[in-house]
Amino acid sequence: MNEIKGGVIAPKGYKATGGAVGIKQGIKDMAILVSDVPATAVGAFTTNVVKATSVLRNMDIMKQKQNIKGIVINSGNANACTGVEGEKANQQMAETLAECLNVPSEQILTASTGVIGATFPIEKVKNGIHMLFPNIGDTLEHGHMAAESIMTTDTYSKEVAVELKIGGKNVTIGGMAKGSGMIHPNMATMLSFITSDVNIKRELLDDILQESIQTTYNMVSVDGDTSTNDTIVVLANGMAGNTEITEKNADYEAFKKALHFINTKLAKDLVRDGEGATKFIEVNVTGAKTIQDAKMIAKSVITSNLVKTAMYGEDANWGRVLCAMGYSGIKFDTTKVDIIYHSAKGSIDLMIQGSPIVFDEEKATEILHEKEIIVEIKIQEGTEKATAWGCDLSHEYVSINGDYRS
Amino acid sequence: MNEIKGGVIAPKGYKATGGAVGIKQGIKDMAILVSDVPATAVGAFTTNVVKATSVLRNMDIMKQKQNIKGIVINSGNANACTGVEGEKANQQMAETLAECLNVPSEQILTASTGVIGATFPIEKVKNGIHMLFPNIGDTLEHGHMAAESIMTTDTYSKEVAVELKIGGKNVTIGGMAKGSGMIHPNMATMLSFITSDVNIKRELLDDILQESIQTTYNMVSVDGDTSTNDTIVVLANGMAGNTEITEKNADYEAFKKALHFINTKLAKDLVRDGEGATKFIEVNVTGAKTIQDAKMIAKSVITSNLVKTAMYGEDANWGRVLCAMGYSGIKFDTTKVDIIYHSAKGSIDLMIQGSPIVFDEEKATEILHEKEIIVEIKIQEGTEKATAWGCDLSHEYVSINGDYRS
Numbered sequence: 001m002n003e004i005k006g007g008v009i010a011p012k013g014y015k016a017t018g019g020a021v022g023i024k025q026g027i028k029d030m031a032i033l034v035s036d037v038p039a040t041a042v043g044a045f046t047t048n049v050v051k052a053t054s055v056l057r058n059m060d061i062m063k064q065k066q067n068i069k070g071i072v073i074n075s076g077n078a079n080a081c082t083g084v085e086g087e088k089a090n091q092q093m094a095e096t097l098a099e100c101l102n103v104p105s106e107q108i109l110t111a112s113t114g115v116i117g118a119t120f121p122i123e124k125v126k127n128g129i130h131m132l133f134p135n136i137g138d139t140l141e142h143g144h145m146a147a148e149s150i151m152t153t154d155t156y157s158k159e160v161a162v163e164l165k166i167g168g169k170n171v172t173i174g175g176m177a178k179g180s181g182m183i184h185p186n187m188a189t190m191l192s193f194i195t196s197d198v199n200i201k202r203e204l205l206d207d208i209l210q211e212s213i214q215t216t217y218n219m220v221s222v223d224g225d226t227s228t229n230d231t232i233v234v235l236a237n238g239m240a241g242n243t244e245i246t247e248k249n250a251d252y253e254a255f256k257k258a259l260h261f262i263n264t265k266l267a268k269d270l271v272r273d274g275e276g277a278t279k280f281i282e283v284n285v286t287g288a289k290t291i292q293d294a295k296m297i298a299k300s301v302i303t304s305n306l307v308k309t310a311m312y313g314e315d316a317n318w319g320r321v322l323c324a325m326g327y328s329g330i331k332f333d334t335t336k337v338d339i340i341y342h343s344a345k346g347s348i349d350l351m352i353q354g355s356p357i358v359f360d361e362e363k364a365t366e367i368l369h370e371k372e373i374i375v376e377i378k379i380q381e382g383t384e385k386a387t388a389w390g391c392d393l394s395h396e397y398v399s400i401n402g403d404y405r406s
Numbered sequence: 407m408n409e410i411k412g413g414v415i416a417p418k419g420y421k422a423t424g425g426a427v428g429i430k431q432g433i434k435d436m437a438i439l440v441s442d443v444p445a446t447a448v449g450a451f452t453t454n455v456v457k458a459t460s461v462l463r464n465m466d467i468m469k470q471k472q473n474i475k476g477i478v479i480n481s482g483n484a485n486a487c488t489g490v491e492g493e494k495a496n497q498q499m500a501e502t503l504a505e506c507l508n509v510p511s512e513q514i515l516t517a518s519t520g521v522i523g524a525t526f527p528i529e530k531v532k533n534g535i536h537m538l539f540p541n542i543g544d545t546l547e548h549g550h551m552a553a554e555s556i557m558t559t560d561t562y563s564k565e566v567a568v569e570l571k572i573g574g575k576n577v578t579i580g581g582m583a584k585g586s587g588m589i590h591p592n593m594a595t596m597l598s599f600i601t602s603d604v605n606i607k608r609e610l611l612d613d614i615l616q617e618s619i620q621t622t623y624n625m626v627s628v629d630g631d632t633s634t635n636d637t638i639v640v641l642a643n644g645m646a647g648n649t650e651i652t653e654k655n656a657d658y659e660a661f662k663k664a665l666h667f668i669n670t671k672l673a674k675d676l677v678r679d680g681e682g683a684t685k686f687i688e689v690n691v692t693g694a695k696t697i698q699d700a701k702m703i704a705k706s707v708i709t710s711n712l713v714k715t716a717m718y719g720e721d722a723n724w725g726r727v728l729c730a731m732g733y734s735g736i737k738f739d740t741t742k743v744d745i746i747y748h749s750a751k752g753s754i755d756l757m758i759q760g761s762p763i764v765f766d767e768e769k770a771t772e773i774l775h776e777k778e779i780i781v782e783i784k785i786q787e788g789t790e791k792a793t794a795w796g797c798d799l800s801h802e803y804v805s806i807n808g809d810y811r812s
Contacts, residue, residue, distance in 0.1 A: 050732030050740050081728050081740070083761050116725025117762045228729050305711070309804055319522025322487050323634050326456030334456050334487065355489050356523045395801045398715055 001258050007159030008033055009143035010174035011197035013239040015136040018149025021128025023076035023114075023121055030128045031073045031146035032097065033193060034136055038067030038107060039237035042206040044213050046230035052080035053090040054110040055231060061106055065202060068235055069107040071193060072097045072129055073150050075178070079112040079120040080228040089122035096126045100133040111191050111231045113152055113178065147176035150191055154178050158269040164258050166251045169242040171198045173255075175262045179270040190217060192232040192266055198255055199238035200245040208256045209234050216263040219295065219388045220271045221303045234259070271389045276396030279311050282374045286385040293330045294386035300328030301375065301388070308393035311373060316341060316364035318350035321375060338378035343370035407664050413565030414439055415549035416580035417603035419645040421542040424555025427534025429482035429520075429527055436534045437479045437552035438503065439599060440542055444473030444513060445643035448612040450619050452636035458486035459496040460516040461637060467512055471608060474641055475513040477599060478503045478535055479556050481584070485518040485526040486634040495528035502532045506539040517597050517637045519558055519584065553582035556597055560585050564675040570664050572657045575648040577604045579661075581668045585676040596623060598638040598672055604661055605644035606651040614662045615640050622669040625701065625794045626677045627709045640665070677795045682802030685717050689781045692791040699736045700792035706734030707781065707794070714799035717779060722747060722770035724756035727781060744784035749776035 009016050013036035023029040043062050045055045061068075072093055079086045090110055098105040112120075136142065147157035161174035177192035209232070217232060238244070245251045272280045283301045288294035301307055304324035310317040318339045325332070335354035340347055345367045349357045367373075415422050419442035429435040449468050451461045467474075478499055485492045496516055504511040518526075542548065553563035567580035583598035615638070623638060644650070651657045678686045689707045694700035707713055710730035716723040724745045731738070741760035746753055751773045755763045773779075 048729060048732035049734075049737055050728050078725070081725055081757070081760075081762060083741075115723075116729055117757070118725075119762075228725075228732060312804065317521075319484070319487055319524075319634075322456050323454065323522055326454035326634060328455075331455055335489075351487070351523070354487075356487060356525075393804060395804050398718065398799060398801050398804060 001162050001164040001261065004161050004163050006140050006161045006174055007143040007147050007176040008174045008193055008195045009138045009140070010161035011172035011195050011240070013037060013197060013237050014195045015138045016142050016146035017132050017135040017137065018145035019132050019135070021131060022124045023074055028149040029074055029076045030125070030132060031149040032070065032129065032132055032136060033146060033195070034070040034101065035068065035195070035235055035237045037237050037239065038069050039235035040200065040202045040205060041066070041068040041109070041233060041235050042202065042209050043231065043233045044209060046227055048228050050081065050228045052078055052112060052229040053082065053087045054079060054112050055229060057090055057094070058109050058231060058233070061109060064106065066106045068109055069101050069103045070097050071109040071111065071233065073111040073191065074125055075150055075152050076114040077112060077118055077120055078114045078116045078229050081117040082120055086120050089120040092122055093125050093129070096129040097133070100129065109233060111229070113150065113191055113229050116228060143174070143176070150176065150178045152178060154273050156273060158266055158273070160262055160265045162258050162261060164254055166198065166240070166242045166254060169240050171240040171242055171255065172196065173198070173258055173262050175266055177266040177270060179273055190230050190232070190270055192217065194234040194259065194262060196234070196236045197238065197240035198236050198245070199240060199242050200236050200255065204245055204248070204252060205234060205236055208259055212260045212263045215387070216260070216267040219298070219386065220267045221299065221388065221390045268389050271391045274391035276394040276399070277391030278394050279392040280372045281311055281390050281392065283377065283388045283390070284374060284385070285377045285379070287379045287381060288384045288386070289382035291384045291386060293381070294384050295388070296330045297325050297328045297377065298386045298388035300324045301377070302390035305393055308390070311368070312392035312394050314365060314368040316348070316350060316359065316368060321377070322351065325377065332379045332381055336380040340376040341367055342374040342376060343367045343372060345370055407568050407570040407667065410567050410569050412546050412567045412580055413549040413553050413582040414580045414599055414601045415544045415546070416567035417578035417601050419443060419603060419643050420580070420601045421544045422548050422552035423538050423541040423543065424551035425538050425541070427537060428530045429480055434555040435480055435482045436531070436538060437555040438476065438535065438538055438542060439552060439601070440476040440507065441474065441601070441641055441643045443643050443645065444475050445641035446606065446608045446611060447472070447474040447515070447639060447641050448608065448615050449637065449639045450615060452633055454634050456487065456634045458484055458518060458635040459488065459493045460485060460518050461635060463496055463500070464515050464637060464639070467515060470512065472512045474515055475507050475509045476503050477515045477517065477639065479517040479597065480531055481556055481558050482520040483518060483524055483526055484520045484522045484635050487523040488526055492526050495526040498528055499531050499535070502535040503539070506535065515639060517635070519556065519597055519635050522634060549580070549582070556582065556584045558584060560679050562679060564672055564679070566668055566671045568664050568667060570660055572604065572646070572648045572660060575646050577646040577648055577661065578602065579604070579664055579668050581672050583672040583676060585679055596636050596638070596676055598623065600640040600665065600668055602640070602642045603644065603646035604642050604651070605646060605648050606642050606661065610651055610654070610658060611640060611642055614665055618666045618669045622666070622673040625704070625792065626673045627705065627794065627796045674795050677797045680797035682800040682805070683797030684800050685798040686778045687717055687781065687796050687798065689783065689794045689796070690791070691783045691785070693785045693787060694790045694792070695788035697790045697792060699787070700790050701794070702736050703731050703734045703783065704792045704794035706730045707783070708796035711799055714796070717774070718798035718800050720771060720774040722754070722756060722765065722774060727783070728757065731783065738785045738787050742786040746782040747773055748780040748782060749773045749778060751776055
């Protein structure tokens with residue numbers, strides 16, 4: 001498997017574009033993604049009881065096992081909590097792209113991100129689709145335009161692509177995603193679109209995705225809020241020409257590994273660019289009784305506002321880490337806990353076997369001054385482990401979210 | 407029942423003092439509270455798996471049903487995660503006050519608040535007790551000194567007292583508490599000390615406290631973090647001279663109501679003075695299927711960083727409220743939701759029966775510019791209700807917590 005340039009347009013048979021259609025006044029706010037042939041599609045969606053109309057429609061289409069020709073995505077308006085009018089508008093959004101492609105609207109997925117509850121500007125969206133559709137293409141630039149157009153408060157676009165050999169054929173996977181607030185375990189506001197030219201049975205693709213999200217998108221947190229619009233979709237159009245993967249063999253494992261790499265990269269990028277984030281934080285928990293225990297502890301630490309502000313302040317306040325472990329709901333023996341911080345500048349033991357270690361504050365400050373910090377937590381309850389990713393909580397986060405809607 | 411001046415010294419037979427003993431360099435950091443006669447004592451403590459040594463010791467003493475002569479409290483160091491040395495130091499802290507009072511150390515409770523994991527300055531604490539003990543007294547000023555001395559990042563001290571008639575006798579209840587970060591449902595960093603001269607059976611006092619905390623201290627949130635040191639203690643020394651309350655009669659109900667008033671007042675004060683808080687927010691949920699459902703929804707909204715930053719920004723972004731309701735884990739019909747904001751400047755409907763209401767932004771801004779905001783949420787799943795209290799999330803919160811330890 002090699003990482004290559006590009007995003008969603010990297011695999012064979014995909015075209016994309018993006019641009020400004022007036023939802024956000026001069027800022028790129030719409031992307032279109034098209035597959036030359038109807039693609040097998042699987043997805044995962046927000047666990048929030050309140051689901052955007054696009055999410056409900058996409059879930060329904062997935063249930064019908066429709067193959068997918070295109071996806072239209074807008075930023076600037078979430079089309080969530082917009083009632084029957086919003087539902088109609090969402091259907092029209094799909095129909096407009098369907099008309100351009102001359103396919104049934106069931107072959108079109110939609111996704112929206114932005115403010116909740118505001119009237120959806122369907123006329124701008126319809127005009128936008130007509131305006132942008134003629135521009136679709138498969139160059140790096142086309143993929144990049146799409147990735148940029150799904151951003152909200154993201155500061156950079158997230159793209160990734162890999163290629164691998166399956167049955168002697170080149171198979172490619174590409175992806176684009178957006179954050180960057182409301183990112184929290186259980187599919188928080190993130191949109192992630194993955195394309196591949198692999199030929200694979202729908203059920204197997206779904207298995208891979210559902211397993212992969214457990215340790216990728218579901219293990220990142222920006223602010224603990226779970227959005228109404230989270231959507232991850234994987235398309236597989238079979239144009240690589242490999243023999244269809246129909247069982248869990250070596251080809252399956254190779255593809256699974258590659259897709260997981262894509263998801264991991266995108267998930268980590270989401271929190272690296274979390275709203276106002278100045279630091280990327282990885283929490284590794286080992287020695288837990290169960291994977292679930294390890295996850296609960298890791299998530300509790302990565303979500304703690306007090307841990308996050310301490311990281312922002314570059315303060316080795318490991319007591320807050322232990323405290324957050326303690327309210328995770330998981331039982332552990334506090335006399336057997338190790339807490340170690342790592343960065344490119346080295347490592348520092350803060351607690352070993354439940355005893356605080358007298359540490360060199362200067363060294364700690366040097367380590368915490370880095371942009372990427374790893375919090376290593378060892379307990380001695382078992383052999384399971386988990387990793388969560390997050391970011392610090394900064395003044396900028398408050399500024400962004402105190403004045404986001406207006 | 408009348409609210410009267412004073413705090414813990416208001417009931418008969420209590421003395422207190424407070425002052426600076428050098429833990430926090432010139433800032434008041436120790437309080438002592440003494441009952442003239444051993445008092446019946448009940449308590450509630452943090453649910454965090456990681457418990458400060460004082461919490462573990464107090465829980466043990468409560469289990470033994472010891473009567474209590476005194477409590478010594480320090481701020482500036484939590485004596486949590488400090489191992490065997492910390493445990494010894496905590497015991498010495500109790501013994502020092504016990505010696506001053508010439509009672510067994512089992513009649514002394516301790517409480518600490520401050521940094522987790524730092525070596526406990528036991529010599530300063532012992533010297534401090536000897537220094538402050540001679541100053542104890544029962545004037546308003548003595549109570550006030552104690553209340554001020556348990557503060558950490560609190561901006562003002564929290565005191566309250568009421569008196570009521572029980573069996574023809576004047577019974578008084580007083581209290582003091584401190585916040586102000588790490589305040590979250592399930593007894594987060596809060597210390598609350600309640601005194602009364604009532605004569606009541608221990609089991610009944612305990613029943614009252616355990617019921618009362620469910621709708622007071624457990625329904626407030628500053629930042630979602632649950633501390634290692636949360637402690638609430640109620641002392642009842644019987645000096646009012648009322649016939650002992652031994653059953654759930656009218657006297658019991660009257661006292662229960664008064665103690666609940668005290669707890670409600672202190673709990674609300676804790677979040678009103680949350681770290682960096684500029685606004686006090688009350689979330690009322692009605693129409694839930696169960697009380698637990700109502701509580702979960704209310705807590706989810708009050709804990710949402712996105713709701714809190716929107717409040718800070720005075721932005722009527724009700725979509726974030728609905729979103730937080732949606733990820734509370736409770737099922738409800740989104741087409742039957744009402745969301746209404748209230749303040750001293752009036753009320754504004756934002757969502758009625760699941761439909762967004764076009765509202766006057768100017769009016770909304772005027773309402774949200776107030777210091778106390780009520781978020782009213784109606785669902786139509788049943789008849790149960792709950793109230794949660796919290797505060798906004800400000801730049802100042804980040805400043806305080808990015809640089810708290812140092």
